[in-house]
Amino acid sequence: MSEKPKDISSLDRFKDVNPQEINWFPGHMYKAEKQLQQKLKRVDAVLELRDARIPFASANLEFEKLLGEKKRLVLFNKTSLSDEEATQDWTRYFQVQGIAFLFIDVLEKRGLRKILPEIRRMMQSRQERFQRKGIRPPALRLMVIGIPNVGKSSLINGITHRKATETGPTPGVTRHQEWILLDRDVELLDTPGILFPKIANLETGLQLTLTGAIKDEIVGKERIAEFLLSALHENPASRLFQHYALDPSEEEVEPELLLEAIGLKRGCLKKGGVDRQRTASMLLKDFRSGKLGRISLETPH
Ligand SMILES: Nc1nc2c(ncn2[C@@H]2O[C@H](COP(=O)(O)OP(=O)(O)OP(=O)(O)O)[C@@H](O)[C@H]2O)c(=O)[nH]1
Ligand SMILES: [Mg+2]
Known part of the structure; x- marks a missing residue:
C-alpha cells in the first residue's frame, strides 16, 4: 500500500450522519412511556433485558428514573453472540457496581433457571415484611422491559413455555391471559414494556443499528456494513476472513473496498460491478447470526 495508514476504526467516515436522525423515536416515545408507567404500577419487580454485546448502549438510563424504588434484575441477553472474554470483563465490572444481573441466552436457554431464584433473593425482604405482619x-x-429486538418476546415464551395457541380472541380458545404463572407464587405480565434506546452519540446509534434495535434504513445497510467491517477489522474474535475465504494479507483494509472484495468473492454482482447493497445485506445477516464470530461492540473500559 502506498498510501499512509489510516485509522480504520475512526468514525470520521460517518460524520455526515446526524445522530438526531437515528433518533426516530420521539413520536412513539411519549405513548410508550405512559404505557410503561401504567404497567410498572402493577408489578413488584422488573426484568430488564439488555444486549450482552452492548451492555451500556442497550440501556436507557433516563427510564431508570421511572423505575424509582422498584427492584430490577438486569438480564444481558444473546451471550451466544457476545465475546466470552468481554463478557467476563463485563461480569466483573457489574459485580463491582453491585447491581443485580445475569448474563443469559434465551435461544440457547442459558441462565434462564437462575432468574427466579435471583428474583426471590431480591424480594426476600418484601416477603418477610408480609410474614412479620402475619399475612401470607x-x-x-413481574414484567419484562427492554429496547426493540433485544429478545423480550422470546424471554417471555422461554420462561413461561407458553404456546401461541393458548391465547387468542376466538371463542372456545382459552381467553387471553394477562398474567402468566411462572411458579406457584410468581406471575409475569404477558406483554413486555418497551424502552427506547438513548442515542447519546453516533457510535451508540451505529452499535444499536448493527445489533438490531434500530432499523437499518435510517443509516442505510451499506454504511452499517462498513461500520461492521471497521469494528471487525482489529477484533481478534472476528471470523470475517475465514468465513469469506479471504486472505487478510491480500485484502484491502478500507471498509468500502473490503465490502467490494467480499461482494466479488461471493458473486454478489450486478450490471457494472459489485452489488454493494446485496453484499451489505449478506454481511449484516451473517454477523447477526453469529457467523462472523462472537463479537462484543463495547468493553467496560
Ligand atoms: N442469538 C440469540 N438471538 C436471540 C436471543 N433472544 C432473542 N434472539 C433473537 O432476536 C430477535 C428478536 O427477538 P424477540 O424476542 O422478537 O425480541 P423483542 O424484544 O420481543 O423484539 P420487539 O418485539 O421487536 O421489540 C429474534 O430473531 C430472536 O430469535 C438470544 O438469546 N440469542
Ligand atoms: Mg416482541
Whole structure:
C-alpha cells in the first residue's frame, strides 16, 4: 500500500450522519412511556433485558428514573453472540457496581433457571415484611422491559413455555391471559414494556443499528456494513476472513473496498460491478447470526 495508514476504526467516515436522525423515536416515545408507567404500577419487580454485546448502549438510563424504588434484575441477553472474554470483563465490572444481573441466552436457554431464584433473593425482604405482619405474601408480579429486538418476546415464551395457541380472541380458545404463572407464587405480565434506546452519540446509534434495535434504513445497510467491517477489522474474535475465504494479507483494509472484495468473492454482482447493497445485506445477516464470530461492540473500559 502506498498510501499512509489510516485509522480504520475512526468514525470520521460517518460524520455526515446526524445522530438526531437515528433518533426516530420521539413520536412513539411519549405513548410508550405512559404505557410503561401504567404497567410498572402493577408489578413488584422488573426484568430488564439488555444486549450482552452492548451492555451500556442497550440501556436507557433516563427510564431508570421511572423505575424509582422498584427492584430490577438486569438480564444481558444473546451471550451466544457476545465475546466470552468481554463478557467476563463485563461480569466483573457489574459485580463491582453491585447491581443485580445475569448474563443469559434465551435461544440457547442459558441462565434462564437462575432468574427466579435471583428474583426471590431480591424480594426476600418484601416477603418477610408480609410474614412479620402475619399475612401470607401475595404473588410476586413481574414484567419484562427492554429496547426493540433485544429478545423480550422470546424471554417471555422461554420462561413461561407458553404456546401461541393458548391465547387468542376466538371463542372456545382459552381467553387471553394477562398474567402468566411462572411458579406457584410468581406471575409475569404477558406483554413486555418497551424502552427506547438513548442515542447519546453516533457510535451508540451505529452499535444499536448493527445489533438490531434500530432499523437499518435510517443509516442505510451499506454504511452499517462498513461500520461492521471497521469494528471487525482489529477484533481478534472476528471470523470475517475465514468465513469469506479471504486472505487478510491480500485484502484491502478500507471498509468500502473490503465490502467490494467480499461482494466479488461471493458473486454478489450486478450490471457494472459489485452489488454493494446485496453484499451489505449478506454481511449484516451473517454477523447477526453469529457467523462472523462472537463479537462484543463495547468493553467496560
Ligand atoms: N442469538 C440469540 N438471538 C436471540 C436471543 N433472544 C432473542 N434472539 C433473537 O432476536 C430477535 C428478536 O427477538 P424477540 O424476542 O422478537 O425480541 P423483542 O424484544 O420481543 O423484539 P420487539 O418485539 O421487536 O421489540 C429474534 O430473531 C430472536 O430469535 C438470544 O438469546 N440469542
Ligand atoms: Mg416482541
